[in-house]
Amino acid sequence: MAELALIDDIRAASRLMVRELGFMDATVAASDYPPSAVHTILEIGIRGPMTSAELGDFLRLEKSSVSRLVRKLIDCGELRETPDENDARSKLLSLTAKGRRTLEALHAFGRQQVRGALAALTAAEQRTVRDGMMLYARALRASRVEETLPR
DSSP: OOOHHHHHHHHHHHHHHHHHTTTTSSSOTTSSSOHHHHHHHHHHHHHOOBOHHHHHHHHTOOHHHHHHHHHHHHHTTSEEEEEETTEEEEEEEEEOHHHHHHHHHHHHHHHHHHHHHHTTSOHHHHHHHHHHHHHHHHHHHHHHHHHHSOO
16 A cells, blocks of 8 residues: 555645646646647547547546537537448547647647656656656556446
């Protein structure tokens, strides 16, 4: 079992990262969008077209939240819906040309933010940060998944 001081240090670092990355602001990543919209554009841009249900599962958002979010991004010209060739009842969400430009701006902003932080570290420390963050993210997911399994 992890000791209390270790747990509290990790929690404090997590809160600091959230604040430093701007997730306490109404909009993030030098955009006019809230975090959920930014993550939607990033994930659809990285993973390709997906349904609203897939997006909700991936972002861990409720169906009603996803519906409002998708509608807003369609109205803003960032996303489009097209019929799914494999399932006529479903629509696939994909980025428009504007959405692809927004995606590139988000990538540029995020990369510059990380580049600036990594500049203060040695190459070995940079790899330690990457490896530790990847391990922690996987552990958080595994812990959440295990909690949802029937007992």
